[in-house]
Amino acid sequence: MEKQMHTKYAILGLLTIGCQTGYSMKKMMDGSLNHFWKISYGQIYPTLKKLLDEKLITVQEESTSGKPDKKEYQLTSLGWEALKDWMETPIQEIGVEKNELLLKLFFSHHQSTEITLKQLDHYHSKLQERLNTYHAIKEMIYGTYGDQEEAKFWLLTLDYGIRTTEAANDWVMNAKNVL
């Protein structure tokens, strides 16, 4: 198996939840997976081409009447197998998120406490923004997909974001007291 190629499996996965075009994959990512995954067209289209080469997907070009070209992709049985294998494989390691605020804090000894507190406050407001976004997505999922079985899993991933962000918030509060 390749090194990373998570993008590949992300796309295979998206094909199983109703995203059949590159465009709709991007939309889904931006709308509902944005808190733990991102993808750009610069990855999507070349990857789709690659997946075709590997026979993991097939395509049906729709050029019905005047409509623009639209390519609808489907998983092949090979594709399903590849996805299943990946889904069952335990993750090798938890990624390290680079955190610019922590990097700054790490070197903050040279700096006035006042400025450090300002940075923490600013970070707190960013976290708060993020929490608001998460709650908005949650409502959206309830509204738009509430009846679908998949929604359970989608809400779980959101809950992860909410809990860890709240923990970060608690940390900020404590850090401000310690300084």
Added chain:
Amino acid sequence: MEKQMHTKYAILGLLTIGCQTGYSMKKMMDGSLNHFWKISYGQIYPTLKKLLDEKLITVQEESTSGKPDKKEYQLTSLGWEALKDWMETPIQEIGVEKNELLLKLFFSHHQSTEITLKQLDHYHSKLQERLNTYHAIKEMIYGTYGDQEEAKFWLLTLDYGIRTTEAANDWVMNAKNVL
């Protein structure tokens, strides 16, 4: 200012806390900043060269007697200024950490609950490992740097890791019950 170039400021910062060689910078990163930042020699040495060009640092080559070449870098006043500016600039956005477990969970509707639970258990053990590492680093910092003023900030960054990892752990426990 350049797009990202966080690496540049990470190196400037490391120069202020006693890491004067590329080698010791890497060691410090691996030992104490590993939970929120990583760096490789492939970045360090080219970046040091660049910082020299920009006159943000200077170098003293030590070739005393038979010893191997060793380059000790120092911040110039320009370098201090650049670092200070960066330290005071509020971060533009909180990074999105790609989370492979969440990606898998997002598509788990097609999969047996048994396998999903296995994935969660495995993730839990990874989180636990990470927590152990964090506590070990905490002890190390107390022991090695406990008297230095910087230690306060270093322990705060660790506390961030501990709190968010514990929150992730709580989430796993809850997710297992929900499934």
Added chain:
DNA sequence: AGCCACATGTAATGCGTTACATGATTGC
């Protein structure tokens, strides 16, 4: 003799973003 820690560096490669380029359909 062999291994580990110290120490520096480059080249190939991988992964991803950004900016660009194009064009139809729908709704105001």
Added chain:
DNA sequence: GCAATCATGTAACGCATTACATGTGGCT
């Protein structure tokens, strides 16, 4: 008429990792 949404795609660039290449000093 104009903006937004739908829709596909590429080229240049940036950032970082990995593997390679080299060498000393000290300890066992």
